[in-house]
Amino acid sequence: MHLYGCPMTRSTRVAWVLEEAGLDYHYTVIDLKSGEGFKPPFINLNPSGKVPALVDGDLILTESAAIGIYIADKVPAAGLIPAVGTSERALHDQWCFFASSELEQPLWLMAKHTFAFPPDQRCPAVLPSAEWEFKRQLKVLAQGLGDKTFILGEQFTVADVLLSHILTWATRGLKMDLGDEKLEAYRQRTQARPALAKAREREAHEAALKAQAQ
Known part of the structure; x- marks a missing residue:
């Protein structure tokens, strides 16, 4: 590869x-x-x-x-992933799609209108609503995670890679507070993997x- x-x-x-x-x-x-x-x-x-x-x-x-x-x-x-055709796999894929389409997109919108787009294409007015949307999706993630070690339970999966990377982008790259101790603990737990x-x-x-x- x-x-x-x-x-x-x-x-x-x-x-x-x-x-x-x-x-x-x-x-x-x-x-x-x-x-x-x-x-x-x-x-x-x-x-x-x-x-x-x-x-x-x-x-x-x-x-x-x-x-x-x-x-x-x-x-x-x-x-790193449940078997195809199982309910666990369906839930895994759900969280992968959630990570890409819901949780990450507000951050990417903020990034585009902060540094990624050419200056004449940036619209700072969208930043507050993008941050609001990200925090709304954090609540969805927090509810889904609950008291579990990883998003599916005790099995670390690709979905956790995506979610952890996005949460770290928010906290380190964009200096945002996750506003939830369990989410921050989850982020630190996954980021500590060798x-x-x-x-x-x-x-x-x-x-x-x-x-x-x-």
Whole structure:
């Protein structure tokens, strides 16, 4: 497998799942700030110019949730995802879709109108309503998590990778308070996993090698 990514982006989610699964993989850093994502050869892998992208043989995947699910299904012994056709799998996929479509989108809207969009395309007026929407979705997540260790119970899954990454983006990247002790404890619990530390080390190492070569 070959992962194309950039440190401190959604590609960390994929590297995390790969480390949890115990898989070997190649990692190529894409310098997003320099516009490398919109240039060949990467633009031929993902026309949106975004990371991550995973290449596995003839297969190219470009959405972090889909990539995580694909990896977890390839290594069922890692226990990162329930079996297809079970009620647990249905709930797992529900939380993956919730993470991508409900919980993350207000944060991404804030990011776009803070730094991602060109200055003339930013609309600061949307920021308060986006923060309000994120906090509303936090309540949904808190209710779903309850007193469980992970979102499905005692099994750590790809859904937890997505949720944990989003919560950390909110607290560290956007300096937001989750407003719920159980959610913060869940975030810290998942962020403390050794596989995540390995993923971050791998990304930092590859970025350093790229910088030295330039």
